[in-house]
Amino acid sequence: MGLIKREAWCIPCVLNNTPNRPETTIQHVVDGYRLGHQHSYGCCGWHHLGIQHDQEHSWSRQDMLYHFGPSLYHGKKEYENVWGEESILVELQDYLIELYLDSDGWSQYHLPLHIKRLVKVKWQELRGLR
Numbered sequence: 001m002g003l004i005k006r007e008a009w010c011i012p013c014v015l016n017n018t019p020n021r022p023e024t025t026i027q028h029v030v031d032g033y034r035l036g037h038q039h040s041y042g043c044c045g046w047h048h049l050g051i052q053h054d055q056e057h058s059w060s061r062q063d064m065l066y067h068f069g070p071s072l073y074h075g076k077k078e079y080e081n082v083w084g085e086e087s088i089l090v091e092l093q094d095y096l097i098e099l100y101l102d103s104d105g106w107s108q109y110h111l112p113l114h115i116k117r118l119v120k121v122k123w124q125e126l127r128g129l130r
Helices: 002-007 011-016 045-049 061-068 076-083 086-101 113-126
Strands: 025-028 040-043
Touching: 002 040, 002 086, 011 040, 011 061, 011 076, 011 086, 011 113, 025 045, 040 045, 040 086, 045 061, 076 086, 086 113
Parallel strands: none
Antiparallel strands: 025 040
16 A cells, blocks of 8 residues: 555556656445455546646646546546456556566656556456457
8 A cells, every 4th residue: 555655656547648646545446345455556636536636737627537537536437438447457556566566666657668568468458458
């Protein structure tokens, strides 16, 4: 949990090639009830809570949707249509942590391109797209 928050890994941001946004939160998967810490992944304020903010612009919800993709806060169905089921996002988070621990680490907001590619390939495999 601390690693996810410290390194600010918003899984939808990684998949969307957008810079990871500050204030990463922990999204716990809920299936009738909260499944626990082992069923969680990182999300920025937009993807988790629908927070519309940008330091340079005053973006509308439509602007945020266009640039960052759907937010879980605004509807689980649309969110999962784009990013996949949350169980897939948990697997991707675990995979990203493994890659991080097997490396020398990387800058908080700059995942290496080869890491982004590996995560995207894994995402496509988990969704049955590859």
